[in-house]
Amino acid sequence: xxxxLRPASECAFDAVSLGEIMLRLxxxxxxxxxxxxxxxxEGGGEYNVVRGLRKCFxxxxxxxxxxADNEVGKLLEDFVCQGGVDTSLIKFxxxxxxxxxxxxxxxxxxxxxxxxxxxxxxxxxxTAISKATPEDxxxxxxxxxxxxxxxxxxxxxxxxxxxxxxTVIAAIKTAKKYGTVVSYDLNYRPSMxxxxxxxxxxxxxxxxxxxxxxxxxxxxEDFTACLGFEIEGNDENLKTLNLDGxxxxxxxxxxxxxxxxxxxxxxxxxxxxxxxxxxxxxxxDGEIYKAKQYDGLEILDRVGGGDSFASGLVYGLxxxxxxxxxxxxxxxxxxxxxxxxGDTSMASKKEVEAIMGGAGARVVR
Numbered sequence: 001x002x003x004x005l006r007p008a009s010e011c012a013f014d015a016v017s018l019g020e021i022m023l024r025l026x027x028x029x030x031x032x033x034x035x036x037x038x039x040x041x042e043g044g045g046e047y048n049v050v051r052g053l054r055k056c057f058x059x060x061x062x063x064x065x066x067x068a069d070n071e072v073g074k075l076l077e078d079f080v081c082q083g084g085v086d087t088s089l090i091k092f093x094x095x096x097x098x099x100x101x102x103x104x105x106x107x108x109x110x111x112x113x114x115x116x117x118x119x120x121x122x123x124x125x126x127t128a129i130s131k132a133t134p135e136d137x138x139x140x141x142x143x144x145x146x147x148x149x150x151x152x153x154x155x156x157x158x159x160x161x162x163x164x165x166x167t168v169i170a171a172i173k174t175a176k177k178y179g180t181v182v183s184y185d186l187n188y189r190p191s192m193x194x195x196x197x198x199x200x201x202x203x204x205x206x207x208x209x210x211x212x213x214x215x216x217x218x219x220x221e222d223f224t225a226c227l228g229f230e231i232e233g234n235d236e237n238l239k240t241l242n243l244d245g246x247x248x249x250x251x252x253x254x255x256x257x258x259x260x261x262x263x264x265x266x267x268x269x270x271x272x273x274x275x276x277x278x279x280x281x282x283x284x285d286g287e288i289y290k291a292k293q294y295d296g297l298e299i300l301d302r303v304g305g306g307d308s309f310a311s312g313l314v315y316g317l318x319x320x321x322x323x324x325x326x327x328x329x330x331x332x333x334x335x336x337x338x339x340x341x342g343d344t345s346m347a348s349k350k351e352v353e354a355i356m357g358g359a360g361a362r363v364v365r
Contacts, residue, residue: 001284001321003214003261006179011147014059015314016089018171019046019157020129021065021076022105022122024343032108032121042079043107043343045156045187048304051083052311052345056333056352059315062086064137064171066128068095072104073128083344091136093128102128111301111341112273118302130160134170143178150314151175154185154217155226158205159192165205172212184209185310186218188225202226215262215317216253217310220246222265229253243281243288250283262323266309266334274299278335280309282327289324291331292356297338304343309334311345312352332356 008014021044027035050061063085067073069092080087095101105124112118124130142148151171158168172182186206193202206226210216223229229252231245250263262284269277278294299305312333316326332355336347 001261001323003181003317003321004179005181005318006147006149008149011149012060013062013086013146013148014318015050015053015150015152016062016064016142016148017046017050018064018151018153018168020044020105020124020127020160021047021063021067021080022107022124022127023072023076024107024109026341027108027110028341029113030110032110032119038108039341040075041342041344042076042083043304045185045307046152046154047080047085048307048344049152049185049311049314051080051085052308052333052337053315054084056311056345056347057315057349059318060086062089064089064142066091066093066132066136068093068099068102068104068128070095070104076104089137089142091128091132093131093136095128099126102126102131104128109303111303114272114274117270117273120303124160127160129157130164132167133163134167137167137171139171139174143175143180147178148175148180150181150183150318152183152185152310152314155187155202155206155222156185156189156192158209159189159196159202162196165196165201169205169208172209176212181214182212183215183217183310183314184213185306186216186222186226187306188218188222190225199225203228210257211259213257214259215264215314216257216260217264217313219265220249223249223253227253246281247283247288250288251286254283254286262317262326264313264327264330266306266331268305271296273302276302276338278305278331278338280313280327280331280334282313282323282330284323287323289327291327294331294335297335299338301341302338304345305334305338307343308337308345308347328356
């Protein structure tokens, strides 16, 4: 596989993401509805990927986003700084004292335990990044002058507003103009698309975006809802994935979008909130590669596991251009990320590679 990556020597950044970063408020072992204290983290489906690429894998990354210019926005910037992600592309937008002009998003998330599933309750209307337009960011400067090897974005950001639909398309088109590899996580959320046109709008926007994507990430529901492809013989409740049907669907998608070089998805069977079977598959050059199977994986916090999969996948593709190695980087990194609290990974590259090689959980001294 040849991704035609731009040389690192001519680019300021190995990877950038475009998307929303919210303040995550976590009640720990308790419930949102009864807690008297929250632990604060930052998180966002697109940002989590480049944070993992920086913090775990050591690449030079940045985030394209916007914050309301107030104390919460500064707190979010400080979180991004702690993650080692470059903040120079963040736009601070003027706001007023009550968030009438724009505000920063908040995501209340409880982890779940056993038979009690994880719960998310987001508060993200009128956020700075949802109101941002293509004119708020100089994409010609970012991708042309500075240079970026890889852009990652996704369907959660695209679904925020009409403006974000336009902004993500403008960013991807400019990135491709300058030879940047583009990855996109479909991440279909029907509740988010409902306010701007529902599934019909999701398909309109994602079908346009798909024309420019090199690495497409998404499960069976994502491909069906966002791009209109069907998987033959699939479980109607989407509890299990028919791999033969999925492979057939991917080959059909690759014919429709010959620009796809890689298609990947995680495989998760939820036994309880704290025990999942976990793996992933990756299509490239007409072949499907399956990652190591992690059965009975014990979960502390599942939120962000898919983003950490994407992060490991991107790192593997960037450094090896080998789909089989890349999907195993992704599955191992995602598995480790779900053993720690918060949206973002606390794993190291050494730990990821040890898990890929079959290391166990004995004490390291």
